[in-house]
Amino acid sequence: NDNNTETKDRCCNHQCSGGKIMVVGLGPGDTDLLTPRALASIREADLIIGYKTYVDLIQDLISDKSVISSGMRKEIDRARLAVDEACAGKNVAVVSSGDPGVYGMAGIVLEVARNKVPVEIIPGVTAATSSASVLGAPLMHDFAVISLSDLLTPWDTISQRLRAAAAGDFIMVLYNPRSKGRPENINQAREILLPLLNPQTPVGIVRCAQRGEQSSVITTLQDMLDSEIDMLTTVIIGNTQTR
Numbered sequence: 074n075d076n077n078t079e080t081k082d083r084c085c086n087h088q089c090s091g092g093k094i095m096v097v098g099l100g101p102g103d104t105d106l107l108t109p110r111a112l113a114s115i116r117e118a119d120l121i122i123g124y125k126t127y128v129d130l131i132q133d134l135i136s137d138k139s140v141i142s143s144g145m146r147k148e149i150d151r152a153r154l155a156v157d158e159a160c161a162g163k164n165v166a167v168v169s170s171g172d173p174g175v176y177g178m179a180g181i182v183l184e185v186a187r188n189k190v191p192v193e194i195i196p197g198v199t200a201a202t203s204s205a206s207v208l209g210a211p212l213m214h215d216f217a218v219i220s221l222s223d224l225l226t227p228w229d230t231i232s233q234r235l236r237a238a239a240a241g242d243f244i245m246v247l248y249n250p251r252s253k254g255r256p257e258n259i260n261q262a263r264e265i266l267l268p269l270l271n272p273q274t275p276v277g278i279v280r281c282a283q284r285g286e287q288s289s290v291i292t293t294l295q296d297m298l299d300s301e302i303d304m305l306t307t308v309i310i311g312n313t314q315t316r
């Protein structure tokens with residue numbers, strides 16, 4: 074079909090040997106929330122590349138595949154490897170948890186690939202919606218997704234976005250709320266929001282949504298720090314209409 078012709082042309086223009094990269098969203102973790110297309114991409118792949126924790130999530134599906142897993146902060150290395158292997162003719166699946174375009178591998182792979190090889194992005198169920206489903210509190214209306222990781226985004230920008238989301242009465246979904254290296258970020262976010270929102274605003278805290286050791290708490294902005302929050306947690310702060 075036309076799509077295939079287009080892909081071939083693009084490929085030949087760049088002397089690629091016919092491989093491609095699929096950046097695959099694995100969803101929150103339980104394999105029944107992996108989309109059929111994600112599953113088909115993994116089956117089609119000659120090589121699976123990913124962060125170790127995510128590769129482990131799909132261990133049962135990839136026992137017969139070549140797998141290269143690496144640690145955190147190796148994203149650019151993983152993307153380069155994927156491009157090299159695809160240029161050499163392999164179909165490579167780069168796996169990301171949730172959706173690969175939400176703080177995942179999709180953007181990095183596109184930047185590194187620079188049109189040298191075809192890149193297909195396969196969406197996945199992201200933590201915002203999988204966590205809301207666990208709470209039984211669907212997002213329903215306008216929400217803002219904000220990562221509290223200040224590894225690549227200055228904290229000033231993050232705090233400005235928190236204030237803006239509060240001013241807009243958005244529901245806020247906070248990813249990367251706390252890590253070992255940055256334990257204070259969620260505390261500081263709460264400090265920023267407390268004077269701007271009702272302290273009784275409902276807050277949902279979900280750890281390992283739709284995956285093995287799932288747990289969740291519904292609390293308030295005032296009391297949210299009494300609950301365990303770590304890097305496997307998503308924090309949802311309601312708006313003035315939330316109940």
Ligand code: SAH
Pocket residue numbers: 101102169170171172173174175176177198199200201203204247248249250279280281282283284303304305306307308
């Ligand atoms: N691409 C992923 C997000 C990666 S950033 C996605 O779309 O879901 C990593 C952050 O995502 C974690 O710190 C946590 O805030 C959130 N997260 C990912 N999976 C989660 C899960 N199963 N339960 C709760 N939070 C999760």
